[in-house]
Amino acid sequence: MEKMKLGWIGTGVMGNSMCGHLLDAGHHVSVYNRTRSKADNLIARGAVWCESPSELAQNSEIVFSIVGFPPDVESVLLGDNGALAGARAGTVLVDMTTSSPELARTIHAEAAARSVAALDAPVSGGDVGAREGTLAIMVGGDRDVFERVRPLFAVMGNNISYMGGAGAGQHTKMCNQILVAGTMIGTVESLLYAQRMGMDLDAVIDVIGQGAARSWMINNLGRRIAKGDFQPGFYIKHFVKDMGIALAEAQRMNLSLPGLALVNQFYVVAQAMGYENLGTQGLYRVLARINNMEGGVAGNGC
Structure with a gap:
């Protein structure tokens, strides 16, 4: 697999392990989390800390996020210092939080207006699936973008499905x-x-x-x-x-x-x-x- 410049937002119970798999696959990974100490183990393994989602997106081809609640998703992706604010044309935003289908469609539309792609890709499998890389990943968005990201999904899960347009994953x-x-x-x-x-x-x-x-x-x-x-x-x-x-x-x-x-x-x-x-x-x-x-x-x- 071609090594890529990736961004990861959210290093909690599941996100930490999921990000770790991408590091283990040899990708260059930038990380951001509200509490930096929860990303310390990833930084020790080679991840680069960023002070904001916007800064992280500036250094990334694909940005993944997995946070707590829909307002958190909106903040880290669409806020003033969110990933979309720093993303260049051609960047892909992949939200893996379980969130609102309506918000997923909003993110997709606002990203498209800036020539940025977006996928909603929530997961199932819990902490065990995250640690073992056996998550089920259900994806909504544009099919060609899904195919571009699929090899990275395969690092984190073993049941990866394209479900349809924006919001279909949610x-x-x-x-x-x-x-x-x-x-x-x-x-x-x-x-x-x-x-x-x-x-x-x-x-x-x-x-x-x-x-x-x-x-x-x-x-x-x-x-x-x-x-x-x-x-x-x-x-x-x-x-x-x-x-x-x-x-x-x-x-x-x-x-x-x-x-x-x-x-x-x-x-x-x-x-x-x-x-x-x-x-x-x-x-x-x-x-x-x-x-x-x-x-x-x-x-x-x-």
Whole structure:
């Protein structure tokens, strides 16, 4: 693969590993993050620190971003010191944040007005997928731009799909998050049942994780629940954001999604309980408290 000058904005739980794969592939990478210390390990490996997204874009052929919330995306890409302000004609902006489809279309239009290309390319696979380079990447934008960036996506993921025009990547991710929500509450309730019956959670997962009920959730996050591990691979606060986007899009389309609305309310309760910085498997703690099962999980308790 031809070595390129790349920019990376956002070095959190997933972004740090994803950027690291591009460094390992031999690309010249400039980095920016709101908290510089979270990029120190990448700088030590050869990444070049930039003081703003605008400065970063001036030195990059392709700029990737993965930040927290839609306002963060708007700030780092479209703000006064955002990447678009520093981008030269022909630069590509690739936002990998799970964000609003409407914002993705806005970024695409504003970039095109300056002869800059833009893709929306949210991902699925959590911290494990980011570390192992096995993410699913769903992409919206112009097909020729997608083909230009595809070799770089292949460094970070193994399931890379072009989904259509601007915003199509984000719409696909909404489909993913709707399914995740339903599967997550099923995982939690299944393990709560097993816990109440005094069963070994790992032994239960060994069986049901290989049958008709098998899923990534039960086999990965279920194992973390069994260990009492609620550290984030993906934050509750970010999942609440994602579900909010999906519900807003559904309302705009006059589409009723009662299952998603119910799960969203449980996660809002999780935030109210102070669990917003736990991983999404932290929903177990909410339902454990509702069922008076505090302290019932192996490891550090529920």
